[in-house]
Amino acid sequence: MKATPEHNAKIAKMTFASVYPHYVNKVERKGRTKEELHEVITWLTGFDDTEIQRVIDENLTFVEFFEQAKLHENAHLITGVICGYRIEELENELTQKVRYLDKLVDEIAKGRKMEKILRK
Structure with missing residues (x-):
């Protein structure tokens, strides 16, 4: 499926704070932890726990x-x-980055080992 300009614009307007609780719920429902979620966010973005909270607070x-x-x-x-x-085929750089994060969260929820999730 090809992302439309409208889809890309919608993603650009979304806030991390609006999606973050859904990420937490998804991983915790599957028996994983918020700490594991933060580990993959940190791996992908370089943000530590304090910076993740700042991003949420600043919306x-x-x-x-x-x-x-x-x-x-x-x-x-x-x-x-x-x-x-298909992540590797997304042409819009921002949409691709958001889907990277979505994919990592999905892999946590599916019980994948952290070494594999973090591409070690």
Whole structure:
């Protein structure tokens, strides 16, 4: 499936704070922890726990979130399908980065080992 300009614009306007509780609920429902969620967010973005909380408190959009992030050098190794989109084929850089994060959260929820999730 190809992401439309409307889809990309919708993602750009979303805030990390609006999605974060859904990430937490998803991983905890599957028996994983908030700490594991933070580990993958830190791996992908370089944000530590304090910075993650700041991003939430400041209600940053995903544009602002990823502008401030230092994307991990192995982020390009995150591939596959999430929400009907093949990550490696997404043309919009922001949409691709958001889907990277979605894919990592999905992998936690599916019980994948952290070494595999963190592309070690």
